[in-house]
Amino acid sequence: MACPPAAPSSPPRQPSVKVILAATDVSRVVDRIAHQILEKTQGAADTVLLGIPTRGAPLAKRLAARISTFEDVAVPVGVLDITLYRDDLRRHATRAIGPTQLPPGGIDGKRVVLVDDVLFSGRTVRAALDALNDLGRPASVQLAVLVDRGHRQLPIRADYVGKNIPTSLAESVKVTLAETDGLDEVKLYGGTPS
């Protein structure tokens, strides 16, 4: 690894930041997941993409747009707010709830692909599965994530992973998207400086 000479005046204990995916990488990764969804679902028939706010929602929209570019199929997109199903609801001050929007056809009998930015403990996905249970009965549920950083606390795995990032628990992964933050980027913060 190339080590640039340390700047003598650099402030001490600056937390390390590493860009894992730049904007062009994010777009390539989204394209690949779109292709994988098409491949694994044999053309994305009867498939619904549900984004988990905040950043899963724009990701789901992008995936649907890419899928329709590649194969000319319109995949319904929705938003699934999981706030009221979180297992830590009571450990924090009251959280504002967001919108849940199911596509007009609903989710009964459909193949639902949940879309989120980072897969970490798996608790968000568990909450999403509980929320789905109250909204209808999908034929099957799959999970697509931009980043899998490991450290699962529940028996949950993703069907489509943009990038696996091995992390320590001291580190944090931050995804930003153009729609919500103005810029597509995945960064790794903290931990041991590399």
Added chain:
Amino acid sequence: MIRHLLSGADLDAATATQILDTAAEMATVAGREVKKLPALRGRTVVNLFYEDSTRTRISFEAAAKRLSADVINFSAKGSSVTKGESLKDTALTLQAMGADAVVVRHPASGAPHRLANWVDGSVVNAGDGTHEHPTQALLDAYTMRSRLGRLAGLHVAIVGDVLHSRVARSNVLLLSTLGAKVTLVGPPTLIPVDISAALAPGTDVSYDLDTVLPGVDVVMMLRVQRERMGDSYFPSAREYARRYGLDGPRLRRLPEHAIVMHPGPMNRGMEITPEVADSPRSTIVEQVANGVSVRMAVLYLLLGGNNL
């Protein structure tokens, strides 16, 4: 977030808007297959009703149940209150039973404020005497916003027995916080002197309904509360209905987009004619449905987190 909801004045514009926005999300639950959310699982909500009520009690009960809370209904009739138990002793009993929230309706103005000092949980005022009824004001605001698309700049006429109306008081406070203009209309005997100075500056008073009607977006009719008054406030029910009742001809004098509201229960033929109450511009049934969503939002925001 606030701990209790006792008065329309407890809510600043941001909090009130948050409640209305949350209520809009809660409303979608009514159209779902499973009309239940797990947010208040394991929490206990006590409905403590010292006064008769149909829609408010049922509405709070439905709201708490849709959020998976356990609901205990207490009505003064058939309880130890008839044996002389004081509000404080009842409150301590509820406390011992672990109530996370107490929804209280009481004939004495200020009773919920007293109660809030005695229990650890949240207290929600569901109507105290002739004082306040904040969740009614919230559901009225929600109904106006969903029908007319906004609250700021609306002109709302609140018509009738303002003197005895907790609905009017809470509405004046909340609507002025949210930027609407309120005109109180009624016979001089039923409108307190200096009410605008006491509640919200900028509130107008008029004793003539017909001059107010052409300029309003919302007309909210109040029930004439016969149980709280002798016969001395106006000469006769017929005269009241003639001067302050909303009938067909008056309805047609309203601007085309204007809506008619009534908190219920109605005295049909007194403050509102059946023709108006059942017209498509009346939101009376909608208000009841919205009441559940708004109360879900209030209970969630008070009890959902660890802000106790």
